[in-house]
Structure formats: structure tokens, C-alpha cells
């Protein structure tokens with residue numbers, strides 16, 4: 001059933017529903033969530049099965065085209081993505097224009113937006129061939145842009161993509177490889193990063209996806225719409241939470257505060273402190289992605305030195321929270337971001353890259369949702385209404 005929130009009020013001809021708690025603006029056949037039971041499915045397939053058996057490339061195909069690919073379709077799709085990884089040399093110049101310590105999220109959104117200046121035919125969102133090309137270009141180039149934003153921030157040379165590698169392998173090499181040395185991939189890390197991308201690939205009408213749809217509803221092209229999605233993901237209440245979780249854990253570690261003490265701060269809402277990585281607009285149960293990620297965190301951390309203390313703090317916070325009335329009453333459980341930061345850190349990514357990793361994972365979902373919207377005969381430009389609370393008419397002062 002559909003719960004009615006207390007804030008929902010009929011006001012004349014409009015419904016006041018801040019945060020769209022109860023308003024469905026779209027019909028979608030892509031992702032199913034049952035937040036009370038903690039169920040997530042892409043195109044009908046349970047996330048647990050996809051996490052175990054599928055790959056990020058396959059899941060991207062599934063989300064965008066609606067069905068799992070045959071072996072031939074998968075190979076063709078993968079080959080296309082490998083062949084579009086190069087960035088125009090002029091676009092690479094773009095990275096020199098930002099300050100060295102720039103956050104990679106605005107660098108990513110700017111570069112994605114700028115793609116339409118190199119591929120000007122993409123400006124027509126109704127040309128299916130161009131939409132297909134933009135789809136492949138985004139899937140290929142976003143990881144490369146992300147890796148270059150990282151390389152620039154640490155003052156290292158940009159490597160050329162190696163098309164003998166798949167998307168995830170290439171991304172790791174572009175982030176961590178050095179021009180002078182061959183890069184040795186760690187197959188376990190590749191597998192776990194691939195898994196994390198699968199788990200982030202879509203989540204129906206979340207803030208960034210709704211943004212992609214809203215921008216696209218004005219017939220803006222796919223690059224412009226996805227660039228807006230990257231910006232929406234940047235905020236700490238959404239994709240930025242993975243970075244915020246790690247900051248929180250490190251602060252607890254540095255100050256030597258006990259999880260109990262930190263919980264008191266959260267419950268008393270001291271300085272607006274929240275338990276980052278907890279709570280979700282839709283899940284009022286354990287986020288099924290967090291369950292899978294927690295296991296991955298344990299296996300990655302077993303291999304890395306030093307990170308396990310943060311994992312331990314996280315696990316103790318979780319244990320305390322799950323047994324605490326404040327969290328029980330509000331149905332606050334760990335969300336997808338609670339453990340991801342710890343894994344990314346163990347892989348060697350700096351904190352500023354965490355939300356970028358989320359963006360790479362979410363990309364196929366944004367593309368699939370944009371394409372579904374553009375093909376929807378019931379599509380309308382997104383244009384919410386408001387309840388005006390300002391002054392009634394008044395006269396401009398006479399001198």
C-alpha cells in the first residue's frame with residue numbers, strides 16, 4: 001500500500017508534498033524496491049543474485065536494454081565500450097584549467113557536460129543513433145575522466161587507456177598505474193570494485209536520478225542530464241555520504257571517543273550530528289546492498305594493514321545502533337554507504353574520490369532512466385507547483 005505522510009496536504013488544486021515523500025512522478029520498469037522488506041531488484045532480478053553471478057558491464061546492459069545480454073551481445077557491448085575510452089586531446093587540456101586541489105566531483109560534472117561540445121550531434125536527444133553513441137561514450141569515458149581528475153589531483157601523468165582491459169580494470173590502472181611501470185592488477189580488488197558498481201547501478205527515483213529525468217524532461221541531451229545527476233549526487237545527504245562516513249569514523253578514531261559517546265551526540269542532535277551511512281528515505285529495514293558490502297569489507301580489510309580499526313569502529317556503531325531505541329523507532333539501518341568508504345580507502349582511493357566511484361556505478365541507471373523517460377508517450381516536462389507564502393501585492397515606494 002501507499003503510506004500517507006502527515007505532511008501531505010491538499011491545498012486547493014495542488015498537493016503539498018515536500019521531498020516528494022508520496023508523489024510518484026513516473027512509471028518505470030527498471031528497478032523495484034520494497035523498502036519495508038529490504039528488497040531490491042533490477043529488471044526483476046534480485047540484487048543478491050546479480051551481485052553473485054553478474055558483472056558491472058552485464059548489469060549496465062540489463063538496466064539500459066531491459067534484458068540480460070546473450071554472450072554475443074555482451075561481447076559486442078563490452079568491445080564497443082573498450083573502443084570509446086579515448087578522450088579528445090583538447091578535452092584532456094580541460095583538466096589543467098582546475099586548481100590542483102579541486103574536488104573531482106565538479107571536475108567530473110564539468111567534463112561530462114563538456115562532452116557535448118565535442119560530440120555536437122548528441123544535442124538532439126531524439127536521434128536514436130546519437131543516443132546510442134552517447135550511451136557508449138558515457139560508459140567508456142566517465143571512468144577515464146574520473147581517473148584523470150584523480151591523477152591531476154596527485155600531480156601524476158595521465159595514462160592512455162589500455163583497451164585490452166575491461167572498464168573496471170582500465171579504471172584501476174588509470175588511477176593507480178604509473179607511466180614508467182607495468183601495472184599489475186589485483187584480481188580480488190577488481191572483482192570487489194566491480195561488485196560495488198553493480199550494487200550502485202540503479203536505485204529508482206533517488207535525488208540524482210530524478211534530477212537526470214527532470215533535466216532531460218526539457219529535451220536536454222544525455223550529457224547535460226547526466227552532468228546534472230553528478231552534481232545532485234555530490235551532496236552529503238546523497239552520494240557524498242560515503243565520504244562523510246569515513247570522516248566520521250576517522251574523527252571517532254582520532255578523538256578516541258567511544259561509539260556509545262558518539263551515539264549520545266547523535267541522539268541529542270548535538271550540532272546536527274547524524275550517524276552518517278544510516279537511514280534511508282525508502283529502506284525502513286536493512287539496506288540489502290549494505291549486507292553484501294559488509295561481507296566485501298571484511299574480505300578486503302583482511303588483506304590491508306591499518307584499515308581494520310575503522311571497520312571495527314563501524315561494526316561497533318552498527319551493533320549499538322541496531323539495539324538502540326532511537327534507531328529502532330525511526331527504522332534507521334545501515335545504508336549502502338556505511339561500509340563502502342572503508343573499502344575504497346583500503347583499495348587506495350583518497351576520500352575525495354569516493355563519491356566519484358558512486359557516480360561511475362550509478363551511471364548506467366541514470367542512462368537507463370533517461371532513455372526510458374524519452375521513450376515514454378506520457379512524458380511531460382517536469383514542472384512542480386508551489387504554495388506561495390510571500391507578500392500579497394504591494395506598491396513600489398514612491399521615491
Ligand code: ACO
Pocket residue numbers: 019236237238239241266273274275276277278279280281282330332335336337
Ligand atoms: N542519524 C541520526 N538520526 C537520523 C538519521 C541518522 N543518520 N537519519 C534520520 N534520522 C532521524 C531524523 O533526525 C528524524 O528524526 P526526528 O523525527 O526526531 O527529527 C528521523 O530520523 C527521520 O529522518 P528524516 O531526515 O526525516 O528522513 P529522510 O527520509 O528525509 O532522510 C536521509 C533520509 C537523508 C538518508 C537521512 O537518513 C540521513 O541524513 N542519513 C545520513 C546521511 C546518509 O547516510 N545518506 C545516504 C543516503 S543513501 C544514498 O544516497 C546512497
